[in-house]
């Protein structure tokens with residue numbers, strides 16, 4: 290047991306140090322991209338520094354509300370015009386950011402009173418839903434759970450094939466129908482099949498939806514209603530998969546999806562591909578939905594449970610520190 294948790298710890302360390310490197314990648318070595326605060330050295334927390342800090346936070350996708358909150362907290366902790374040493378400022382920044390993220394750091398727990406525990410994956414096209422399902426299928430299997438996938442993206446023929454490939458790789462069954470089938474029916478059938486086979490977790494894929502496509506959003510509402518007939522508490526998790534590299538657009542997407550389906554969790558993908566990690570702070574200020582996982586690449590090991598402390602460290606520490 291001790292050995293296992295040690296392995297988990299070092300795996301987690303490795304993940305967050307890779308996150309740090311990818312957030313501050315080669316192409317964004319300086320100005321305001323990837324939150325690096327080594328330029329604070331020996332400066333006073335005066336109006337000029339505040340303004341500079343504000344610009345950097347906004348450029349890093351932190352958003353106006355969270356940026357104001359961070360600056361307020363900094364003034365409170367350090368005092369305006371006080372000569373702050375850089376360690377003190379970094380420390381105060383870390384505390385302010387962690388405060389914002391902490392309440393959103395709630396890992397997904399598969400409650401075994403539900404069988405299957407149904408996870409409905411939603412999000413716009415290309416956000417990483419199907420890839421995240423593949424990664425989660427593998428993770429849950431490693432945790433000793435019986436997993437099944439439902440091919441609820443019936444719009445694109447390739448989508449079912451993509452899910453089937455993940456199913457084969459992880460040796461988990463995939464329930465699908467012909468292209469064009471009613472996604473609510475596919476997921477309904479999958480829940481019945483999962484019950485018959487004593488499955489612990491059912492991961493249901495859906496087609497990519499733009500939040501301004503009213504019809505598609507209504508359909509998502511229908512999926513939730515239909516599966517609610519089999520189990521009024523299902524879906525037990527409605528997880529939005531968000532592409533972090535979209536910047537502030539990610540926030541408006543999240544708000545729209547939340548209005549339609551009532552999100553219970555968010556997974557942020559693509560923190561490796563040009564994303565400025567501040568977007569999680571912006572989201573945390575706008576939406577009371579926990580962050581479950583974060584993704585930093587296409588490989589299975591490129592996903593980890595969100596952890597506020599580790600995340601803030603990755604934002605604040607320059608790579609190699």
Ligand SMILES: Nc1nc2c(ncn2[C@@H]2O[C@H](COP(=O)(O)OP(=O)(O)O)[C@@H](O)[C@H]2O)c(=O)[nH]1
Nearest residue numbers: 414415416417418419420558559584585586587
């Ligand atoms: N760089 C990077 N690519 C990702 C990540 N997650 C998914 N992708 C890629 O994004 C593309 C779209 O993913 P997909 O799962 O098909 O999105 P879906 O349309 O929401 O199902 C694929 O090429 C994935 O490999 C990530 O965390 N980082």
Ligand SMILES: [Mg+2]
Nearest residue numbers: 418419442448
């Ligand atoms: Mg997909």
